[in-house]
Amino acid sequence: MDLEENFPVSEGERMLELQMFRERWKEELSSGAIKDQSDHNARGGTATTFRGLSKKTRAEEKEAATSRSKFEIAAEIFQEGIKEERSGRLYEAISLYKRAMQLDPDIEFKFEKQIDKRKKNLRPDDTPEVEKKNVPASPEDILKSLKKYSPYENGVCERDLDIEAAHIGDLPYEVVQYLTQWIVSSELDLLSLERFAMVCRGFYRTARENNIWRLACLRIWSELCGTPKELHYDSWREMFIHRPQVRFNGLYISRYTYIRRGEASFIDNSVEYQAYYTVQYFRFFRFFADGTVLYANTPEEPAAIVPRLRDMEIAQSKDGGVVQILRGNYEFSNGGTSVVVYLRREKPEEFTGRTYKRRTKKKIEFDILTMELNIRDSRERLHGRLDWRKYSITRVTGHVKTTSAVDVHQHFPPLYYSRVKSYSAQSEQPLL
Numbered sequence: 168m169d170l171e172e173n174f175p176v177s178e179g180e181r182m183l184e185l186q187m188f189r190e191r192w193k194e195e196l197s198s199g200a201i202k203d204q205s206d207h208n209a210r211g212g213t214a215t216t217f218r219g220l221s222k223k224t225r226a227e228e229k230e231a232a233t234s235r236s237k238f239e240i241a242a243e244i245f246q247e248g249i250k251e252e253r254s255g256r257l258y259e260a261i262s263l264y265k266r267a268m269q270l271d272p273d274i275e276f277k278f279e280k281q282i283d284k285r286k287k288n289l290r291p292d293d294t295p296e297v298e299k300k301n302v303p304a305s306p307e308d309i310l311k312s313l314k315k316y317s318p319y320e321n322g323v324c325e326r327d328l329d330i331e332a333a334h335i336g337d338l339p340y341e342v343v344q345y346l347t348q349w350i351v352s353s354e355l356d357l358l359s360l361e362r363f364a365m366v367c368r369g370f371y372r373t374a375r376e377n378n379i380w381r382l383a384c385l386r387i388w389s390e391l392c393g394t395p396k397e398l399h400y401d402s403w404r405e406m407f408i409h410r411p412q413v414r415f416n417g418l419y420i421s422r423y424t425y426i427r428r429g430e431a432s433f434i435d436n437s438v439e440y441q442a443y444y445t446v447q448y449f450r451f452f453r454f455f456a457d458g459t460v461l462y463a464n465t466p467e468e469p470a471a472i473v474p475r476l477r478d479m480e481i482a483q484s485k486d487g488g489v490v491q492i493l494r495g496n497y498e499f500s501n502g503g504t505s506v507v508v509y510l511r512r513e514k515p516e517e518f519t520g521r522t523y524k525r526r527t528k529k530k531i532e533f534d535i536l537t538m539e540l541n542i543r544d545s546r547e548r549l550h551g552r553l554d555w556r557k558y559s560i561t562r563v564t565g566h567v568k569t570t571s572a573v574d575v576h577q578h579f580p581p582l583y584y585s586r587v588k589s590y591s592a593q594s595e596q597p598l599l
Contacts, residue, residue, distance in 0.1 A: 187240050187270075238277060241270035245278050253319070282320070316368045318343075323369035340373075345597070347379050352594035354415050355383050355456050357407070359591065380404040382598050386456050387412055391499070411504050411542040412550055413497070416591040418476060419452040419553050419582035420469060451476060452508070452553070452582060460497045462510055462536075465490045473587055493536070500539070505556060510536040535561040540582070551584040 248263030267274045304312075323343050324336040335343070350359050364374035380403035384392050387407075400406035413419075429442030449469060453461040453476040461482050463472055467490060475481055475492065482492045495510035514532035537559045545551035555575035562569050 190240065237270045238274070241267040241274045242278055242281070244270070245274050313368055313371055316372055318369045318372050321369070323373060324367050336369075343373055344376065344378075347373055347376075348382070348597040348599070349594050351379060351383060351598045352591070353386070353456060353596040353598055354591065354594075355386060355598070356416055356591040356594070357383060358416070358586075375404065377403050379598070380407050383407050384410075386598065388499070388503075391503075408549065411499075413454045413506055413542065413553075414548075414550060414584050414586075415454055415456050417584055417586040418469070418473065419454075419584050421450045421580045421582040423448060423450075423578055423580055425578070450582060453482075454497065454506075455479075458496050458498070460495050460508055460510075462493045462495065462508065463490055469585075474589075477590060495536075501541075505539055505541045506553070508536075508538040508540070510538070512536060532562070532564045535563065537561070543581075545583055548584065553582040555579040555581070 244263050244267040248260045248267065251263060252260035271277065318340050322336055323340060326334050326336060347360060347363065350363055351357060360374050360379070364371040384403055384407050395401065395403055395406045398406060398410070400409070424445060424447045427444045427446050429444055448464065448466045451463040451472055459479065461476050463476065465472060472490065479494065483494065493510040493512055495508055497506050497508045500507050512534040539557040540553040541556050542550055543552040543554060558573040558575050558579070560571055560573065
C-alpha cells in the first residue's frame, strides 16, 4: 500500500511539487529553444556557433542540467524529512524520504557528502565575528556562539589528525547522547559531565541536552520531581543544580572532640593529679542515588573508613573491621529542604540458661534510628552541609516499642561534604 494514500500531503510537500513542476517546465522551454536554434542553423543561419556541437553533447548537457535540478529538489525534500523525523513525525518523514529517493535514489549518500564537503570548506568569513577580532570575546558572545552550534548538522567533533583509527566524531549523534548517560551513570556523576562539556562545542551542546538533566532530576526526586516551570526554574539543569539535595560521590563528615575525666589513682586521688583524656570520633554519611544510605560513628580516621563506604557489599562484609556500619534509607521532607534518614541497628543475639541445659534465645531486639538533617550550602559548594534538626531512637523488644529523643544541640556538629574521587572512577550502570 502506498504511504501517500494513507497520509495527507502537507503544505510544504505541495510547495515542493510545485517547484519540481516549474523546474521541469523551464527545462522543456530551454530544450525547445535549443531545438529551434539548431533548426535555424541547419537552414543556413549562424551555423558556426553550434556546428561543433553534436546531438550526443546536447543530450549530455540536457541530462546534466536535469540531474542537477533533480538533486537540488531531492535534497530539499530530504532535508524536510530530517526535520519531520527530529520532530517525532515519523510517518511524514518516511513519505518525504520516499519522494526524495524517487527523484534521486542516491540522495542519502550525496546529501551526507555535501554536508561533509561544506564542513571542510568553511571559510574564515563563516566564523563568528568575535573570532575575527584580536580582542577577547565576552562570555555572552561565546554563549551565543555555542547555542547556535548544532551537533545534528555539524557533527559532534572533527578529526584533528588524519588517522585511520575510528574516531568519536564518526559515531551517530544518538550514540554520543547515550554515552553521556554512561558518563553520568546511575550515581549521578554530573561533575564528569561538566568536564566532558569543556572539551569542544559539540560536547558542550551534547552535555546541555535537556533529556540528560531531566533523567537526573527524576533519579533523585522520582514522583516528587515536578517540572522546572512548576518550581520556577528556567531549565532542568538549573533545577538540578539549585534545588536542595544530597550529594552522592563523596561523604558527609563531622568530627567531635571533648575532654573526659579519667579515674582517680588509688595512690593519690587529689584533683591536681587526676588524669584527663581527649576523646575524638567521627560521623560519616554516604548517600546513594537509589535512596539508600550508609552511616558510621567511629573514632577511626577517615582514611580507614573511606574505602569501606565505597559500596554496599564492602560496607556489609564481615571482614571489614570492627566498625559497625549501619545501612538504611532516606527521603526528603520539610518541602525538600531536609533529609530524613532511617537506620536499623541490630542487637547481638544473647543466650540464657546454663551450659548443661537447653539454651533459649533471648527476645529479638533492635533499634530504629531516625535522623532529620537540614540541607544547607557551605562556603565551598552547594548542598555541602548538613545540620542536625531531630534525632530519635525507637527501641523494639518483642512487641514493645519505646521512643526517646536525643538532644542534638550538644555533641552533634554539622557535617560537611568531601568528594571522594575513587567513588566515581568507573560507571557500573548508565543513567536510565
